[in-house]
Amino acid sequence: MFYYYALYISLAIFGIGLIYKVSTWFRYTIGTDAEDISTSARVLAALKGIILTLLSSKILTLLKVFVLDVLLQIKVLRQDFLKWAMHMCIYLGFMLLLLFHALDNIITPALFEDYYSSVNPFLFLRDLFGVVIVLGVAIAVYRRFILKVPRHITSAMDIYAIIILAIIMISGFLHKGTKITSYTRYQDMVEEYTIEADEDELRTLESYWVAKFGVVSPNLKGPFDAETLELGEEAHDACVDCHSRPQWGFTSYAAAKITKPMALGLDKVDASTILWYIHFLACFLGLAYLPFSKFFHMFTSPLSLLANAVMDPEKSDPANIATRQVLELDACMHCGTCSVQCRVGVIFQQIPNFNILPSEKIPSIKKLARGKKISAQEIRDIQEGMYLCTNCYNCTVACPAGINLQDLWFNVRESLFQKGIPEFLMLSPLSVYRGLMKETLDQANYPIPINRTLESVAGNGDLLALQDRTLPLEPGDYSLLSSLNLAVQSSTFSHCFSCVTCSNACPVVSNYSNPQEVVGLLPHQIMHATGMRLWDLVFSAKMLWDCLGCYQCQEHCPQGVCVADVLYELKNVAITRAIEKMST
């Protein structure tokens, strides 16, 4: 009774969770484009899209993707054999146990007339499938905790998944093991199935079961003589149809052997039943938790793979793209392939912001999509992580769930800019990609985040506009000079005697007839002001951010001043200062 209550409750939670999760695919939005599309429009567009796809020739593509990518996981196999083996073990073992063991009152008898769980081949296969899962879990643990692939982050979600699977498997084996040794179980069976038997017969049968079936009896202990066993075997004739030798369930039998010294005590407390409760409750817990756990990817990853195989960013309905992008968040199983392949992943070792790694961006985007309240600092970190990307598409190509990660980053970036927080990475060639995508963006909004960032780092230029400003006698912070990264290059500014060669060689300066009005300080003036430690002047010069890094200044300098290198370092310092200012 309790079993069924527990089952129905967990099924109900699973069902509600599933409905809730699916509803989020249509309710949540990612990026600015999706904001204007209503939930009902998205549901209708999805239905229409699915029906039209199923009725078109695209169904062949879907079939191909289903077989190659969903069932056989060819993409994972090509990337990493060990990972593929891990996944295949868990996935195959799990499916087979689910169908033939968990559902053994529905599916198995329908397929096999003579199904009986304690008879071969079923007895053997159940244990074999279990061992296959254990092998998969062992590879997973090995990969995550021993192999330590760089930038492969393990989250709480991964650990929960491994723990639940481990509890189910271990309790299953131990349950069977203690059942084998249980004298009470043996007596129950004898009572139920032996109709006519005298005491002698029962004793020989018990001897036989102690010797051959692993039962631990309080009354009888081996070794037994051959005659007893022979008689026992005759008595066993009544049982033989329902019981193969337990050795065939090799892991359960091993568990029985291990727990044998404690078998009588375990039987007294009815450990087998307790373990059975643990086993099915863990299964039900897994079932109820499934829509919220990484196991949910068994539904969502195939959906994402199939959807991406037939969708085209140019032609698909924007409503469906919006829905697919939220679905993709659930399709991520946090396998970490993207972060290992990420071309800027290495930067994480210098700038410890988790959001740099693609696999860790997903949970952050989930948080944003959920509309949860997030601190300003966290939004800054997410925005920085999203922008620190060279748009090489490695993550998208690598993703075994077929998630179009690159498009996710792009959309999230643009919508984050609306929150009004400066992004200093915008002042770098990482912006080239955004520039190339300019025509796909809202033209009025396009320059806003850049200008905001510029103003945040360089001010509005008031300082440089004051022509009659009196210079303070006390120069600025000396420590800033030493915070420049490379003493050799950055100290060369002191060799500058303001001959203006660098400014004359600068293509940016020569682009303007009134350069000072546009860029604030010219390169030679920056060198000079740096020497005088007039930091507020230096860092308010827009020249720093209009510098191409083309090294013409440095190449032409007759004094060996590493002008461009000094400018680079000043930019680093300016950004560090601006970030500090923003954090306080």
Add this chain to the structure above:
Amino acid sequence: MKFALLRCCPTPTVLKQYELSSNAVLQKLGIEAVDIKEFNCCGYPIKNFNFKAYVLASARNLALSERENLNLLTVCNCCYGSLKHVDHLMKDETSLRKEINSTLEKEGLQYEGDIEPKHFLQVLYDDIGIETIQDMVVNTFDGLKIATHYGCHLLRPREIVQFDNPFSPTKLDQLVEVTGAKSVDWLTKLECCGSPLWGVNDELSLDLTENKLKNAKQAGADYLCVVCTYCQLQFDRVQHILLSQRSPEYQLPSILYTQLLGLSLGIDGETLGLAENQVSISEIEGFLLHKEAS
């Protein structure tokens, strides 16, 4: 000749023709290019933001190449400039080297400086040599005038990149003339293409690009010829935007050197991805003279 080839981040998506044409030409020249799966971004894009992260990124690529005992080949000036700069810093700055190597060590890597980062052009000019290439040319261009654009990080700072004379370089011009094309002298040949500011200060970036296009056109060039990912993005994709928004009169298509050389080595236009260019270069095949079979 065998190298580890560092592919530049934007090439697989927005500059496929560079991958196609460099693969084809490398193969034709008998250069074996090894792809190291773990390679990362060269760090160039974050030099403004965090210098040490920039150093770490390039140092990791150098270390990966060194692990395979291969020189590191690149077709992009920005990658090249970064790798040369970091190679130099890792050799000269002891404390920086220690710091970076201790980070790399977490992955079992370190950089000792036993290999050399090389630009594709350097391999062509210094390792293979003009004469050998001359012998391999099957088709020559006739009457084609090219404005060569070296790009900043191939030339400057000279003591670090050590490729050519930074004030009057000739190597790319010679390599262009091997194909029968004529290299024209032009005013802003050695200036920046404007790419570093694209997406940051678009107007300034376009000013610089426009000025270069104008000067090259005035010198009579039919095409620009480029040896860098970012320069080509600027002269092709950004020029495409420039022509539609600002100054259609300055249209001057830009061809990658690997495409130009590829054509004269007898590789077909499709293999070289000519059609991928946004400002069309398809007419360049009209300048080709096919050598008589002798």
